Amino acid sequence: MGPKSEWIWFDGRLVPFDEARVHVHCHTLHYGLGVFEGIRSYECSGGSSGVFRLDDHVERLIDSANIMEMRIPYTAAEIEEAAIETLKANKLSHGYIRPIAFIDAGVMGVYPGNNPVRLVISTWPWGAYLGEGALEKGIRIKTSSFTRHHVNVMMTKAKVCGNYANSILAKRDAIADGYDEALMLDAQGYVSEATGENIFIVRNKKLKTPPLGSILAGITRESIIALARDLGYEVQEQQFTRDELYIADEAFFTGTAAE
Structure with a gap:
């Protein structure tokens, strides 16, 4: 059984989990044109909840x-x-938030025409993305x-x-x-990223991470860069080959899901 919660925010209203359904002719289901976010909420002192950079994820x-070109x-x-409403409805203080915008049924074919764009937000408890032992x-x-x-x-x-789909193939193979x-x-053979995480290496107390380009502009990546620089570390955003992984002092992944 996959992630489940009591309520789903579905295009403007909260609906029970089992009633959050889309049509089999949903354009995104057939052609993959949808966008989403992964956001973490953490329990704070006093039992309140703090959402990690919610405004930046929504932006x-x-x-x-x-x-x-989806509106x-x-x-x-x-x-x-x-x-926030969905978190509260599911009584979650520590959990994961997944907003997804998709193109609904209407015109069928690669060009979606004026098919309506829907927004769904779900929340669920989610531990360490790569496993607690990792x-x-x-x-x-x-x-x-x-x-x-x-x-x-x-x-x-x-x-x-x-x-x-690119990430799924690579992950499945691994x-x-x-x-x-x-x-x-x-495409040039330089280190890019993992299937759902950005990568950093550390050598001689300097951090290095691939520049924006083929990689997703990770929000956690941005936070790590800012924090490291505030602490006085040099951070280089530049291309590097996989050779450097073998001589790095440390290497780590970042991502809101992966943490």
């Missing part, structure tokens, strides 16, 4: 939709309010034979549902070979 959701029929403030013991990764999207192949700044995660290279 990226709207940016992703606009890049893909979400809600403002950023309305989406933020809906996310946080303490680390993980084993494989360099994937699947290349990350070139900037002329897809809109890499947008968090698009269909983009993740798991089948006994690894925990896959590291993907870009």
Whole structure:
């Protein structure tokens, strides 16, 4: 059984989990043109809840939709309010929030015409993305034979549902070979990112991470860069080859889901 909660925010109203349904002719189901976000909520002192950079995640959701020429029929403030409402309805203080905007049924074919854009927000408890043991013991990764999207192949700044077919193939291959995660290279052979996380390496007390381009502009990545610089560390956003992974002092992934 996958993630489940009592209530789903479905296009403006809370509906029971089992009633949150879409039509089999939903355009996004057939062609993959949808955008989504992954957001974490943490329990704070006193039992209250704190959502990690909710406004920035919602801004990226709207940016992703606009890049893909989808017009979400809600403002950023309305989406933020809906996310909080859904958390409260499900009595979750520590959990995961998944807003997804999709193109509903209507015209069938690659061009979606004026099919309506819907927004759904779900929440559920979600532990460590790569497993609780990974946080303490680390993980084993494989360099994937699947290349990350070139900037002329897809809109890499947008968090698009269909983009993740690339990640699924790489992840499935890594798991089948006994690894925990896959590291993907870009079309030029430089280190890009993992299937759902950005990557950093540390060498001689300097942090290095691939520049924006083929990678998703991770919000946790941005936070790590800012925090490291505030603490006096040099952070280099530049291309590097996988050779450097073998001589790095440390390497780690970042992502709101992966933490």
